[in-house]
Amino acid sequence: MAAVHLLNADLHCHSVHSDGSLPPDELARLAHAGGVQLWSLTDHDELAGQHAARAAAEALGMAYVCGVEVSISFLGETVHVLGLDVDPDHPGLNAGLARLRAGREHRAREMGESLARVGIHGAYEGARRYAGNPDLVSRTHFARFLVEHGHCASVHEVFQRYLKEGLPGFVPHHWAALGEAMQWIRDAGGLPVLAHPARYRFSPTEEWALFHEFVGHGGVGVEVTCGAHFPDEATRYAATAEEFGLLASRGSDFHAPGESRVAPGELPDLPARCTAVWTRWADRLQHLRPAAELA
Numbered sequence: 001m002a003a004v005h006l007l008n009a010d011l012h013c014h015s016v017h018s019d020g021s022l023p024p025d026e027l028a029r030l031a032h033a034g035g036v037q038l039w040s041l042t043d044h045d046e047l048a049g050q051h052a053a054r055a056a057a058e059a060l061g062m063a064y065v066c067g068v069e070v071s072i073s074f075l076g077e078t079v080h081v082l083g084l085d086v087d088p089d090h091p092g093l094n095a096g097l098a099r100l101r102a103g104r105e106h107r108a109r110e111m112g113e114s115l116a117r118v119g120i121h122g123a124y125e126g127a128r129r130y131a132g133n134p135d136l137v138s139r140t141h142f143a144r145f146l147v148e149h150g151h152c153a154s155v156h157e158v159f160q161r162y163l164k165e166g167l168p169g170f171v172p173h174h175w176a177a178l179g180e181a182m183q184w185i186r187d188a189g190g191l192p193v194l195a196h197p198a199r200y201r202f203s204p205t206e207e208w209a210l211f212h213e214f215v216g217h218g219g220v221g222v223e224v225t226c227g228a229h230f231p232d233e234a235t236r237y238a239a240t241a242e243e244f245g246l247l248a249s250r251g252s253d254f255h256a257p258g259e260s261r262v263a264p265g266e267l268p269d270l271p272a273r274c275t276a277v278w279t280r281w282a283d284r285l286q287h288l289r290p291a292a293e294l295a
């Protein structure tokens with residue numbers, strides 16, 4: 001098991017099918033170049049890239065599991081749960097995700113109107129131009145448009161000034177309920193993994209409630225080492241994983257060259273006390289030698 005634990009796994013990335021900038025095959029090449037041995041493309045609320053991602057990964061000799069990152073509303077905050085190793089053609093999961101995508105169009109129009117009120121015009125149309133998938137206009141596409149038009153210097157600055165809760169471009173939205181989204185993932189044969197837990201603005205009690213309900217609904221893992229976590233946060237959530245009996249996941253959350261802090265595969269190993277979520281697929285991974293042995 002120790003050997004499998006040390007694989008270079010990157011189980012969180014985005015393509016043009018959601019708010020990433022690269023098509024799945026280019027992303028696969030980048031992941032492979034970054035040393036990734038086990039990969040998952042996890043677009044927001046969308047499975048359209050899965051067959052292309054799997055084909056590209058396998059052609060490069062990487063192991064692949066299908067994935068998705070589902071948008072959820074929990075205690076008034078948006079929470080993301082990854083579904084790893086899902087069947088990308090499962091009707092129930094696809095129907096649930098289609099409902100989430102449908103809600104994005106209305107939100108995007110309202111965001112455009114909201115930005116127009118502070119003097120930023122044409123943002124809805126602009127964001128749509130950036131969206132490779134017309135069903136999936138995200139805040140990231142608005143951010144890229146605002147950068148291109150000189151309103152801010154970086155995507156990150158756009159979020160700080162316009163797109164977070166309470167700011168002029170933010171429109172509250174109701175995503176899936178935690179239990180229903182986890183049911184879609186489990187019905188599709190996938191493992192629910194709580195994404196980037198350090199990024200939610202919960203009190204300790206609310207965070208405990210999230211983990212407690214996540215486990216109650218059949219949650220299996222939590223992201224410990226990820227692009228959105230600082231090293232001390234990885235240490236903290238390694239302990240939380242142990243406390244709640246969860247497996248640990250690792251993923252860059254890569255979106256775009258020049259925009260994302262961490263490239264695919266370029267992450268620290270999981271803390272030694274963790275059990276990797278991919279030990280669940282150990283029988284499929286035996287042919288891969290750990291990155292440490294290859295070095």
Ligand code: AMP
Nearest residue numbers: 019044137138139140155156159160255
């Ligand atoms: P949405 O699903 O449309 O609400 O967009 C959420 C996406 O916005 C996340 O998946 C990130 O890609 C991006 N995002 C959220 N917060 C930030 C931030 N502070 N800086 C850069 N990107 C962010």
Ligand code: MN
Nearest residue numbers: 014019140255
């Ligand atoms: Mn994103």
Ligand code: MN
Nearest residue numbers: 069080195196
């Ligand atoms: Mn996320």
Ligand code: MN
Nearest residue numbers: 012014069253
């Ligand atoms: Mn993500």
